[in-house]
Amino acid sequence: MTLLAVERIKLFTTRSPWWCSAVTLAVTIGFAALIVGTAGDEIPITVRVTQFGYSFGLAVVMVLAALAVTTEYRFGTIRTTFQAVPNRTAALLAKTGVVALLALALGEIAAFGSWALANVIRPQDDLALNTVAEWTNVAGVGPVYALTAVIAVAVGILVRHSAGAISILLIYTLAAESLVQLIPNVGDDIHKWLPFNVADKFLTGGMAGAGGEGPPVSTSALSAGWALAYFAGFALVMLVIALTTANKRDA
Template identity: 65%
Template sequence: MTLLAVERIKLLSTRSPWWCALTALLLTGGFTALVVSQSNAQFPATVSATQYAYSFGMAVIMVLATLAVTTEYRFGTIRTTFQAVPNRAAALAAKATVIALVALVIGEIMAFLSWGLATLIQPEADLALNSTADWINVAGVGPACALAAVVAMAVGILVRHSAGAISLVLIYFLAAENLVTLIPGVGADIFKWLPFNVLHKFVTGNGESANGAAYGQPLSTSTLSPWWALAYFAAFAVVLLAISIATARKRDA
């Protein structure tokens, strides 16, 4: 518990998490307001549409997670941490836990804020959370952000430089997976198993929260069920974190 408290103080005593959280909320809220305000009888507002911009907020949260570890390498404070806690695995696991919890909270606020804004903008629309798919589409954003933050932190540990780690995380998340689909013949099959495409399956499911409307989030091509998709991405995050911790234990801080 002491390690968790120390990591919480280190993270929340700096400005970057607060600015990143505010940016994530403004981005998702702003895009949600824009999307939902354009809905009409042909393209009705749905629960799925309220989370149309969650990936923008997730990208910001991943930047936050990357900075949380690369900033320590940049200023050398990671050396102090490892001197105080010789068990590097425990120190980094505590940091990952705190970052994941912060990302979970930001993700949930972000998701329900977007949903709440949509209900205010379109009070006549059917935006009630009446099914499991509806709840996952909204409340599932938090766990998705938490796991994505762990992945981003792991990349930060491996790369150690803020600019390089952030560039790698954002390029992969925003572009690289989609570019795989351009590979002739096998691109679409590979894409089905890429981690963030699978994570998107957990959030969107098979599109049930869109109520059959075309006005909502693009669906994942993964063949897994939503809960298996979450387990798949969680395993990916844990393995990547384990690799990064093992690497950090072997090299100089």
């Protein structure tokens, strides 16, 4: 508990987490409001469409999580941390846990905020959360943000440079996974198993929004439950690799 308290204090005494948190909520809820508010009356708004801004917030969460660890390497405070806590694994796990909890909270606030605002803008549409899939589409954003934060922290530990870690994360999520589909013959098969495509399957169940509105549909062959387990497993593998590397090299 002491390590968690220390990491919480270190995280919230810098400006970047506050700014990133504010931007995450603003872009996620803002883009959802933009899509819902500009849609014509002839286009029914679904629960899935209210989460249109999910991927924009996800990108900011990755930046927040990467900065949480790379900033310490940049200013050398990570050496002080490891001197105070010789067990590097425990120290880095505490940091990861604090960042993941913040990402979880941001995801839930952003998702339910987007859904609530859509209800205000389009009261004539049925946006009630009546099914498990609809609840997952909204409440599932938090767990996906949390696991994404774990992945981003792991990349930050491995790369140790803010610009490098953020570039890798954003290029991969915003471009690389989609470009894989262009590989002849095997591209689509590989894409089905890429982590963020699988995470989208957990959130959406592979269902498109009404009229084709909303984020692209996941091509993963897994069920929603197995998709979440797969994404969590990927995050765990990344974290284990990062912790192993951190314990073997100089701070």
